Amino acid sequence: MIISEIIILLSALFAASVLLIYVERKLIAAVRLKKIARVYGLMQPIADAFKLFFNETILPRGKTQVAFMLLPVLFFTSIVACWAVIPVDEGVVLADINAGALFLVAMFFLSICLIVVIGWASDSKYAMFGALHSVAMMVAYELSAMLAIVCVLISSGSMRLSDIVNAQAEMWYCLPHFPMFVVFFIYALVRTNCPPFRMSESGNISDGEYSIEYTSVGYIFIAFARYVNMLLMSAVITVFFLGGWLPPFEVELFLLIPSVIWFGLKMSLCLLIFIFTKTAFPIYRYDNLVQFGWKMFLPFSLVWVIAAAGYTLVSATGKF
Amino acid sequence: MLSIGLNHYLLLSAFLFATGACGVFINHKNITAMLLSVELMLVSVSLNLVAFSCFHNDLTGQVFAVFILVAAVAEAVVGIAVFIIYFLNHKSIEAENMSGLKG
């Protein structure tokens, strides 16, 4: 039973990320006035996949070969594992555990740790450099993003994700917690490597992402993990701030539309913003980014957490 | 054997603790390995506490496990910072050479 559910989840993720790759290419090409290859550019992802499959696998020479081969799979797993607790509809979730939000956070941290290890296992100065960069950036925003989640938890009073969604029936949390919504959205941009919050693609050495040493299947896993991560972050934003599967208003017409569709619509809205930021903005420099995370976002989210907790306390007890 | 009792957890935690203690002696020249071994011992202690708390239906054990977590992290972070400073100044962090830290 559980195995069939896992298979369904995995194949849905696979289909969604293939679709995402295609749509991303189309949109970026449209923005950049690029010509699309024949058959609406459909053959290009397939050709890319073939090319990657038949690439020669290049392994580092040192002692890290086993880790090098194993890590992309682990990285992919750590991101896919998050999907286990994400409810796409009332009851449509692999495991609706009590501490769902905590589980998500744990998996976020685990994937960060894995990035460092990937940088190490690549046995190359440049991969290591890229890994340290990515990790330093993610950690700088991680804490404030976690505080944003804490705000949501305070308001909803539960760590179960489906409870959090149901608690937003009256008002989505992106309205009362708007600054935290922004903070979390930027964190999502950082995690999904979208400008203006990421390493550039511009042939610079420091962009050297952690995955530069990977070819063939290892790279496929990492690249897929990236797209699944984009899907995941948009789903997490939807669950925490955009009211999950709930329609925006309790109008008859809106209620007619299945709630899964609402979830998908909100997710694709986030994804669209992710994709368009890729083309629209220059990229902040690394040190500006990290300073921004630690010096602005962290104190601000701390203050917001205290304010949210105070408000919840006052409204619950009715006195100061 | 089929039902898992408190004893099993305690044995496991004892083993982890012993391994940690063992590691401190074996890697007595390598200060990072010593730090890792100490972390291992701390984890075994919190496993112990959590096992007790669950089998006795008392949350105090878990509360103290939280405190152990805090202490471990604070200790390790400061320790790592000291190592790095020491490395930058002395170009090595072998425990044997660290006599300079004496008063």
Added chain:
Amino acid sequence: MNEALVFYVLATFSIISAVMVVFSCAVNSVLFLIMVFISVSGLFLLLGAEFLAMMLLIIYAGAFAVLLLMLPLMLNIKETYQHTAVKCSAFGVTVGLLLFSCLAFVLKVKPQRLENDVSLAVANNVKALGEVLYTDYAYLFQLCGMVLFVAIVGVIMLMIRNGMEIKEHKIAGQIIRSADEIELKQLTDGEK
């Protein structure tokens, strides 16, 4: 039955990893330590301590392991001196064995009076833990915060170093600059 199976798997996993932590070199031992953390957090889940399990993953495997990983990576520690002294490893193993046998012996002789099979304390572990933590142990909890705060300040103080020749930029100044600094000039005959 299922629970026992999970326990044994996780226990074996953690034991092997723990041994490898001690007997392998720099980065590998950190990786094995992470494996120990993961398996122990699985054991915590088995015990019903959800909150601690997640915290162990978040704090140890996420934040702390990243730090530990960076240590050997950054410092380029030479690993030549490891495992050279057979004498001390023999000593270490002896100490470990002694310690383990003592602990095991204590377990053996002490009757298990306290044991009962209520493995799940409360339905919502996080909530229950929070209620205890914020009432009975509120001051201790505050103290924990203080400890962490002092650690943060201490680490930052330790790591601040200056004397580097770095070009600093004031962001406000950068943004104020406008595009009309460009002057259009004619080259006069005198300057030719």
Added chain:
Amino acid sequence: MVRAVLKNSTLNTMQQTAGGGFFRLVLEVDGENILKATPHIGFSHFGIEKLIENKSYINAVSLLNQEYALVLAIEKLLKIKPSKRAAYIRVLLAELSRIMSHLQTVVSIAEGAGNSTPSYYGAAVQEKIMEFLELAGGSRLHANCLRVGGVYNDLSYGLMEDIVKWLKKDFLCFLDNIDEKLTEDRIFKQRTVGIGTVSSENAIEWGFSGANLRASGSLWDLRKAQPYDVYDELDFEIPIGKYGDCYSRYLVRMAEMRQSVNIILQIIEKIPEDFMIILDDTVATDNEKTVLSHSSKNIDEDYNVPAGQCYESTEAPSGEFGAYLVSDGSNRAYRCKIRTPSFAHLQAVPHVLKGNKIEDINTIISSLGIEAGEVDR
């Protein structure tokens, strides 16, 4: 933390320059900061000077602006001057390729700052300019239209009108768009303002020229200072920057593109309606009226250049481009030395990069307009 790891570790990188050439950049970094940067050149060295010395004069073909100085030098040795119309056509094509080059630099600054979208738009514009050059000279990249004593051919019918129409309608609109999206962009400013500053004195000491020198605040332009061809008949202004950082260099290039448009529009008005391209008597043939046969004659038949030496320099897009020519009276140069601006700019790279962040390398190098192919020659 990061500081400790990469303490003085050396990174060995291939730095891609704006146009696609490569040079090797060995970096000594301390964490994020560059302690020392050493450019190693020679990856795209093909010995153009020796090639020129071993071929007859007419076989030296290069990019238009680079060809210009050589052509002027040979003309000076031959003591000939192109006809008015040919000179105007030369200036027009030179300004068109200046626009192309500046555009490349501007979009690669944007790309160094992390936004690669402008380069796609820039590529479309460049393609259009290359079409014009192709119509003028017959080949796209190496617009092979400058000749000693004139140009390859007269501009084809209606080409000038097309150029004017395109410049007025599309190109200025494109520049406004870039201004709107990039110049006032907050992040772009944060990536360029105050980065890679070169003071006016340093710029002169390091032998800067062209837009980089002007961005540091020095008023210098060869087109005005020692006008060649018909630049003295044209009325244009020299944009001067203030601070000498990446942003100033970017702004100066943007302003120069507008000035180039201005120049081209003037050329279109002033150009004489005289279809002949007249060579001086020394190389002229009988039938001066027919341009086509004239140029083919020219190609078939090598010409000897009187012995002597001279140095001629032009204001190429990236700076002063000079050709020093020694002739021994035969049909090939005895010695040809080419002075490229990028080579002079490259020597400033270690000084400019020092103390900056690794991520700024791309912005700085592309804002200096350094071209690996031009450095190596």
